[in-house]
Amino acid sequence: xxxxxxxxxxxxxxxxxxxxxxxxxxxxxxxxxxxxxxxxxxxxxxxxxxxxxxxxxxxxxxxxxxxxxxxxxxxxxxxxxxxxxxxxxxxxxxxxxxxxxxxxxxxxxxxxxxxxxxxxxxxxxxxxxxxxxxx
Amino acid sequence: xxxxxxxxxxxxxxxxxxxxxxxxxxxxxxxxxxxxxxxxxxxxxxxxxxxxxxxxxxxxxxxxxxxxxxxxxxxxxxxxxxxxxxxxxxxxxxxxxxxxxxxxxxxxxxxxxxxxxxxxxxxxxxxxxxxxxxx
Numbered sequence: 001x002x003x004x005x006x007x008x009x010x011x012x013x014x015x016x017x018x019x020x021x022x023x024x025x026x027x028x029x030x031x032x033x034x035x036x037x038x039x040x041x042x043x044x045x046x047x048x049x050x051x052x053x054x055x056x057x058x059x060x061x062x063x064x065x066x067x068x069x070x071x072x073x074x075x076x077x078x079x080x081x082x083x084x085x086x087x088x089x090x091x092x093x094x095x096x097x098x099x100x101x102x103x104x105x106x107x108x109x110x111x112x113x114x115x116x117x118x119x120x121x122x123x124x125x126x127x128x129x130x131x132x133x134x135x
Numbered sequence: 136x137x138x139x140x141x142x143x144x145x146x147x148x149x150x151x152x153x154x155x156x157x158x159x160x161x162x163x164x165x166x167x168x169x170x171x172x173x174x175x176x177x178x179x180x181x182x183x184x185x186x187x188x189x190x191x192x193x194x195x196x197x198x199x200x201x202x203x204x205x206x207x208x209x210x211x212x213x214x215x216x217x218x219x220x221x222x223x224x225x226x227x228x229x230x231x232x233x234x235x236x237x238x239x240x241x242x243x244x245x246x247x248x249x250x251x252x253x254x255x256x257x258x259x260x261x262x263x264x265x266x267x268x269x270x
Contacts, residue, residue: 008251008252009247009251009252009253022157022171024159024168032166033161033224035217036157036159036222048247048251079246079247080247080256081243081245081247082170082243083236083239083244084242087171087243089168089243101218102218107218108215108216108217108222108223109217110215110217111216112183112213112215116143116183117144118144118147121215
């Protein structure tokens with residue numbers, strides 16, 4: 001697919017002044033919100049083209065193929081756009097059942113308790129060191 | 136609750152250079168992602184304090200008590216923070232079953248189809264004109 005063919009739907013997306021849009025990944029099966037990251041036009045086009053979530057890493061300043069090093073890819077079932085066109089939701093199948101670099105299912109693993117403390121409310125499913133080890 | 140009492144948990148939130156953090160509202164019962172909006176420190180504190188979602192309207196430059204004019208308030212069951220501390224998820228009960236100003240359940244009502252078109256995939260539950268009429 002060429003960029004020209006994808007222009008129309010990408011033009012409906014209101015990227016911010018940095019050329020980015022927030023992308024919320026939601027587990028297709030469980031409905032769990034797994035993570036929020038950012039996409040630029042190219043990463044959104046690639047996400048559709050490849051069927052796998054590709055984000056834009058703001059810290060590294062480059063495309064971030066989710067799961068490239070961890071194997072925890074996100075297979076994209078469908079993409080939704082909000083009323084303002086400035087946020088997308090990806091419905092995904094999370095490979096390995098782990099979206100977070102801490103080894104948890106979801107990055108949203110801290111819950112505010114009644115005493116005003118963020119409590120970890122989700123188990124570590126896999127040691128992060130073993131996720132990213134290179135050998 | 137005074138600000139001093141809320142400082143600790145608010146200090147764990149990584150507001151961006153504009154003092155804002157993305158807040159994702161998810162329906163507690165259905166798991167549906169309803170909307171994404173922004174919060175500043177004050178709106179996040181008020182959200183916890185009042186138990187109702189209070190956002191920061193970037194376009195209007197002021198606090199936005201969700202549902203203040205429409206009646207479609209969001210009762211907050213719990214608040215979660217992600218691994219980087221820069222995004223929150225609110226688990227909410229959506230009053231009226233409508234989060235979107237277009238009269239739909241969710242703001243994410245457009246789905247990208249196989250031909251690269253955003254298709255409305257969710258019905259209008261209430262005429263927007265009747266939501267915001269003043270009388």
